[in-house]
Amino acid sequence: xxxxxxxxxxxxxxxxxxxxxxxxxxxxxxxxxxxxxxxxxxxxxxxxxxxxxxxxxxxxxxxxxxxxxxxxxxxxxxxxxxxxxxxxxxxxxxxxxxxxxxxxxxxxxxxxxxxxxxxxxxxxxxxxxxxxxxxxxxxxxxxxxxxxxxxxxxxxxxxxxxxxxxxxxxxxxxxxxxxxxxxxxxxxxxxxxxxxxxxxxxxxxxxxxxxxxxxxxxxxxxxxxxxxxxxxxxxxxxxxxxxxxxxxxxxxxxxxxxxxxxxxxxxxxxxxxxxxxxxxxxxxxxxxxxxxxxxxxxxxxxxxxxxxxxxxxxxxxxxxxxxxxxxxxxxxxxxxxxxxxxxxxxxxxxxxxxxxxxxxxxxxxxxxx
Ligand SMILES: *Cc1c(COP(=O)(O)O)cnc(C)c1O
Numbered sequence: 271x272x273x274x275x276x277x278x279x280x281x282x283x284x285x286x287x288x289x290x291x292x293x294x295x296x297x298x299x300x301x302x303x304x305x306x307x308x309x310x311x312x313x314x315x316x317x318x319x320x321x322x323x324x325x326x327x328x329x330x331x332x333x334x335x336x337x338x339x340x341x342x343x344x345x346x347x348x349x350x351x352x353x354x355x356x357x358x359x360x361x362x363x364x365x366x367x368x369x370x371x372x373x374x375x376x377x378x379x380x381x382x383x384x385x386x387x388x389x390x391x392x393x394x395x396x397x398x399x400x401x402x403x404x405x406x407x408x409x410x411x412x413x414x415x416x417x418x419x420x421x422x423x424x425x426x427x428x429x430x431x432x433x434x435x436x437x438x439x440x441x442x443x444x445x446x447x448x449x450x451x452x453x454x455x456x457x458x459x460x461x462x463x464x465x466x467x468x469x470x471x472x473x474x475x476x477x478x479x480x481x482x483x484x485x486x487x488x489x490x491x492x493x494x495x496x497x498x499x500x501x502x503x504x505x506x507x508x509x510x511x512x513x514x515x516x517x518x519x520x521x522x523x524x525x526x527x528x529x530x531x532x533x534x535x536x537x538x539x540x541x542x543x544x545x546x547x548x549x550x551x552x553x554x555x556x557x558x559x560x561x562x563x564x565x566x567x568x569x570x571x572x573x574x575x576x577x578x579x580x581x582x583x584x585x586x587x588x589x590x591x592x593x594x595x596x597x598x599x600x601x602x603x604x605x606x607x608x609x610x611x612x613x614x615x616x617x618x619x620x621x622x623x624x625x626x627x628x629x630x631x632x633x634x635x636x637x638x639x
Pocket of ligand 1: 329330331332355356358359401427429430450451452453463464465
């Protein structure tokens with residue numbers, strides 16, 4: 271493919287000297303669990319999000335699981351989740367023994383439909399988990415008011431939304447707490463697994479740190495049935511190097527999205543993503559919708575343009591959840607799963623290449639008409 275969908279090696283090639291230096295520094299330090307590299311990245315990422323605390327954990331799924339455990343959310347409790355999301359959102363709720371209560375997507379933003387959330391609240395609801403899907407933050411002001419009324423927590427799934435903003439607030443500051451992922455393909459990706467919990471809540475920060483460290487605060491004193499889920503110091507050292515480039519890379523993503531939004535506007539048979547007023551997307555993915563997905567995907571491949579699907583199977587139809595949720599109907603989510611196609615976006619592409627890709631998309635669309 272001439273235009274690859276994702277190139278995680280790009281960041282290594284771009285920052286090779288600094289990343290290699292960070293690697294050698296960490297290896298020489300002899301601190302292979304915890305230590306300065308983790309503390310430093312945690313402080314930097316908290317500051318980046320505008321939050322008080324960042325606690326590094328093993329991955330994004332664990333960030334959500336540990337957060338719910340710390341809140342005491344478990345069997346008999348319900349957590350409101352979007353129907354349209356990566357399956358990890360639902361898995362986290364299921365793993366603590368609680369029940370995910372799915373809410374369909376808004377057809378414009380493809381995020382959780384905020385108008386449908388109030389009706390999903392029951393006496394068992396403990397939390398709402400908005401997902402900033404494809405990098406677009408859910409506008410949380412209304413949710414915060416709703417959560418206050420019903421005494422619910424807002425747990426952001428910010429795995430795709432590093433640096434996304436709702437007004438002046440960044441993801442990580444839109445609810446009570448946020449879970450981030452540093453999976454290599456994410457906007458801030460490590461060179462292996464990694465994740466973080468970001469919050470202003472002192473007590474929660476302390477609890478999740480204890481839970482992720484065998485339920486122990488003082489060595490050999492275990493007061494909770496904890497986990498082992500910590501951010502690897504080598505990943506932390508490498509993430510610090512990459513964080514310094516985040517703003518530049520986020521700007522590139524926005525520029526590419528702007529090119530697509532204007533060049534592809536009005537293309538017949540193509541529905542473009544809509545960004546809600548007042549929010550700034552981190553543009554983790556650029557997702558269009560088309561009834562001719564398979565044909566468009568192969569016409570693009572013929573022109574050297576890679577594409578992908580996020581996500582082709584709805585969670586309620588997946589093997590893991592079909593038995594319990596398969597009878598439910600989420601028409602907007604099902605339509606997105608059937609028609610979504612993600613075009614290449616990321617710092618590995620230039621603005622010029624984005625124009626070329628947009629040209630190929632228009633060509634390919636016309637060839638199908
Ligand atoms: C990637 C992702 C996760 C899970 O993160 P991992 O680090 O892979 O465990 C959770 N939610 C969403 C929306 C994601 O995209």
